[in-house]
Amino acid sequence: MTASQLESWRRTGLLPRHRRRGLGRGRGSVVDAVDPLVVESAAALARHLRQGRDRRLAVLEWFAEAGTPQTAPGTVPMPEPPVAAVREALVWVLQRSASQRLVEFVRSAAGAGEEGQDALYAAAGRLMGPYRGRANPALVRAALEAGGDVPAEAEGPDGRSMLHVAAAIGLGAQEVGADALAEAFAAFGMFGLTADDWAQMLGAAERGEGPEVDWGLLQQNADMVAQVQRASDEELVRAREVLVGLRVFYALYVLHGLLLPDTPAQAALRQRIDEWGMFPFLDHVIVINPSPRQFAESLTVFLEPFFDNLYETLMDQFARDPDIFSIPGDDTGAVGFGERWMRSMEELTNGRRQAASGGADHDPVEGAWVQTG
Incomplete structure (x- = not known):
């Protein structure tokens, strides 16, 4: 770090100027x-x-x-x-993201007819992968404890179905159709609703038999750059707090599938997430060690008040029962908790190694691997 670097950072507003301190009694300042x-x-x-x-x-x-x-x-x-520098960085990163490029492409496809629609779906298919999301950790844990096959992905439509939402932004929801959009919303995994559930709701809205869908809000929120530009300084900082907090709760939920010793406090937090039907969606938008682009995209998602409410719900639950690493009846505390988890992982590793060599059977009742000779 050199003096010229420091001065350069000051000129761009990244560093504050040195503070002046008065000497008192008219002697000036330094x-x-x-x-x-x-x-x-x-x-x-x-x-x-x-x-x-x-x-x-x-x-x-x-x-x-x-x-x-x-x-x-x-x-x-x-x-x-400085928040101004953060906002500038967010806009710069998001403008170069695949999500924003897709939004701009779908807007350009509006009114281009079938040819434009075909080009849109082709471009969206290149930008979106087939990811279905992480399998439910409860199912993973059950499979590990039983010595069975561990599910790798969640069930349901994969991430490519989300391109229908992108198409609706540019072409209009009527052009895309309720069935395609239902599949897309199911791929997000929100609220625990299936594609059939979404199809019924969207179909009822089309027929005027249910609440009207505000597609304009979808179009507005799809533009991440505009969201960041509209947000106040306080909202950007709050979205970061929500992101960091939800990442912790999400990680605890995921680690349940990796045999993390369960406690009543953890179970209560998972129950709250399940009540909101939000684990699959959090799995799509949260990365434990994010790149700057991933951080920017996740933070923009969590500008929505809905996620602020989810975060507050989980924080309230945590305040009621903060003993997430305290096993009932075990007075060894967090140290004993960690040791128990390490033993579980070691037993799992050793057991699967023995099973792979053809010389072990797993007894799910006793939780032990028994050599059969």
Whole structure:
């Protein structure tokens, strides 16, 4: 880190100016040579700004890091990057994302007839993969404990079905049709509804027998760049808090499938997520170690008040029962919890290794692997 770099970062608004301190009694003021805020901000930026890397990517990683709770004793709170720089970085990254390119493409296809529709579906198919989402962790856990085949993916339509939603943005919902849109919404996995459930709801709306669907809202929220530009500074910071918090709850839910010892507090949190029918959707939008692009896209999704409400619901539940790592009847606390999990994983690994060699049977009742000779 050089003096010229620091000055360059100041000119672009990434670092504050050194604070002036009055000497009192008319003696003027001096500039603090070592301003802790400037030092910590520069250190945070330097951690993420490698040679040849665009500074906007570093700003996003700094913003993400600043929003991560610091748990180590004596840790100094990390300063925040300027929100104006964060907004600029979000817009820059999102403009280059596949999601935004798809939105712009579907808008250009509007009114282009069948030829434009064919081109739209072809382009969307190239940008969207066949991902179905993670299998329900409860099913994964049950399979592991029983020694059976572990499901790799969730059931239902894969991610390519979502291109129907993209088509509806550009071509109109009537042009795409209720059945195709029902399949697309089912692929998102929201609210635990199947494609048939969505088809019935959308069909009723078309016939005027149910609540009208606000397709304009869908078109508005599909433009992630516009959402970030409309959001206030406070909303961007709050969306980060919601994203970071929901990522923790999502991770606990996923780890349940990897034999994490269960506790009443964990079960209650999973129940809340299930009541909202949100695990499949969270699986689509949350990445544990996100790239700047993934972070930007997830943060934009969580600008929606709906997810703020979900986060508050889970935080309220956590406040009522925070003992997520306390096993009833076990006074060893978090240490014993961790040891039990490690033993479970070790037994699973050893058992599957023996089974692969053809010399073991798994007793799901006893939870032990027995050599049969």
